[in-house]
Amino acid sequence: MSAFALPPVPQWGRSGVMKLGALSLLLFAAACASTPRVTPPTPTGPGPISPPKTSVDGMSLSALPGWAEEDHLAAFRAYAIGCAPARRGGADAVCVRARGLSSARLSPSEARAFLEANFVAVEARTDDGRAGLLTAYFAPEYPARRVPDDEFDAPVLSRPANLSEVGDRSAIEAGSAQSTALAWMRAEDLFFLQIQGSGTLTFPDGARLRAAYAADNGARFVGIARPMAERGLLPTNGTSGDAIRGWLSAHRGAEARAVMALNPRYIFFTVSPDDGKEATGAAGVPLPARRSVAVDPSRWTYGDAVWIEADGGNLIGARASYRGLVMALDTGSAIRGPVRADLYIGRGDAAGQEAGAVRHPLRMWRLTPKG
Numbered sequence: 001m002s003a004f005a006l007p008p009v010p011q012w013g014r015s016g017v018m019k020l021g022a023l024s025l026l027l028f029a030a031a032c033a034s035t036p037r038v039t040p041p042t043p044t045g046p047g048p049i050s051p052p053k054t055s056v057d058g059m060s061l062s063a064l065p066g067w068a069e070e071d072h073l074a075a076f077r078a079y080a081i082g083c084a085p086a087r088r089g090g091a092d093a094v095c096v097r098a099r100g101l102s103s104a105r106l107s108p109s110e111a112r113a114f115l116e117a118n119f120v121a122v123e124a125r126t127d128d129g130r131a132g133l134l135t136a137y138f139a140p141e142y143p144a145r146r147v148p149d150d151e152f153d154a155p156v157l158s159r160p161a162n163l164s165e166v167g168d169r170s171a172i173e174a175g176s177a178q179s180t181a182l183a184w185m186r187a188e189d190l191f192f193l194q195i196q197g198s199g200t201l202t203f204p205d206g207a208r209l210r211a212a213y214a215a216d217n218g219a220r221f222v223g224i225a226r227p228m229a230e231r232g233l234l235p236t237n238g239t240s241g242d243a244i245r246g247w248l249s250a251h252r253g254a255e256a257r258a259v260m261a262l263n264p265r266y267i268f269f270t271v272s273p274d275d276g277k278e279a280t281g282a283a284g285v286p287l288p289a290r291r292s293v294a295v296d297p298s299r300w301t302y303g304d305a306v307w308i309e310a311d312g313g314n315l316i317g318a319r320a321s322y323r324g325l326v327m328a329l330d331t332g333s334a335i336r337g338p339v340r341a342d343l344y345i346g347r348g349d350a351a352g353q354e355a356g357a358v359r360h361p362l363r364m365w366r367l368t369p370k371g
Contacts, residue, residue: 083099156269169264177268283328345358
C-alpha cells in the first residue's frame with residue numbers, strides 16, 4: 001500500500017473542507033505562505049539557522065514506522081525531484097547520484113535499497129517534547145469574471161500606487177487603493193484566495209489565469225474561525241475552511257463582509273497565463289503533490305528528505321493518517337518550529353476538500369546522508 005493510500009474515513013471523523021495552506025490553523029491564527037501562499041518565495045539559504053533538537057543517533061530507515069508499506073519508487077522519485085536545493089553534509093553527492101538514476105528503470109526494491117544505503121533517520125523533537133502539527137494546503141481554482149455582476153462583485157486588485165496609504169480591508173473595499181481590477185470574483189472566494197496567496201482563475205470562455213501574490217497592506221493576519229465559533233456562527237469543531245466558506249457564501253453581503261473585516265490583512269495580485277503545472281515553492285522547485293511540505297527554514301534546509309507520521313486529526317471529516325517520505329520545498333509564516341509541516345495536496349477542489357481537514361499530531365524525521 002502506498003504511504004499515502006489512506007484508510008477509509010471513520011464516521012466520527014472531520015468534514016471535508018476547502019482549505020488553503022494550513023487554512024484551518026490559519027483561520028484560527030496566522031497566515032501561511034508559498035507559491036500558493038501569501039508570503040512571496042524565500043531564497044534558499046546555506047542551511048538551517050537553528051537545527052531542530054534530535055535524537056543522539058540516526059537509525060536505519062527500515063525502523064521508521066510504516067517504512068515497509070511505503071511506495072519506495074514514488075519516494076525515490078520525489079527525492080530526485082526535490083533534493084537539488086540541499087547543500088549540507090553529503091546531501092549534494094547523494095542528490096547527484098539519485099538524479100543520475102532517475103532516468104533509469106528502477107524497480108521499487110532498487111529504489112528502497114538506494115534510500116536505505118544512503119540515509120539514516122534522525123527524529124526532530126519539539127522543545128517541550130510534545131507532538132508537532134501537520135496541516136495541508138493546495139493550489140485553488142476559482143471561477144472569475146472579466147466584468148462585475150451581482151454575484152462576482154469583488155475585484156482582484158493589482159498592487160496599488162499608494163500602497164503605504166491604503167489602510168485596512170474595510171478601507172480598501174471602500175476604494176482607498178489606487179489599483180486596477182484584474183478580474184472579479186465572489187467575495188468569499190477572493191477572501192480565501194488572499195489567505196492562500198495564489199491560485200488559478202477560470203473564466204466562462206475557458207481562459208485560465210494564475211493569480212500570484214504582489215503585495216499586501218501590511219496589516220496583521222487575524223483568523224476568523226475562533227470569533228465565528230465564539231459568536232455561535234459555527235460549532236467549535238466545525239470551523240474547517242469549507243464550513244467557513246459555506247457560511248460566508250450563505251450570508252453574502254453585509255453580514256459576510258463584517259465577518260471578513262475581522263481580518264484587516266489584504267492581498268494584492270498579479271496575473272499571468274496558467275501553464276497547468278504544479279505550483280513552485282519557496283525553494284524554487286515545482287511541488288510534487290502529496291510528496292512536498294512547507295517547513296520552518298530556520299529549522300530545516302530546503303531539499304531535505306523528511307519522513308512524516310501523522311495520525312488522528314481532530315476536525316470533522318479528517319482522514320485517519322498521513323505517513324511517508326516528503327521533501328522540504330516550501331515555507332509559510334504560520335509554519336514555525338522543528339516539528340511543524342504543511343503538506344501540499346495538489347490542485348483543485350478535491351485537493352482543497354482534503355487539505356481543509358488536516359490538523360494532525362505530527363512526528364518528523366530528517367533523512368540524513370550516511371558518512
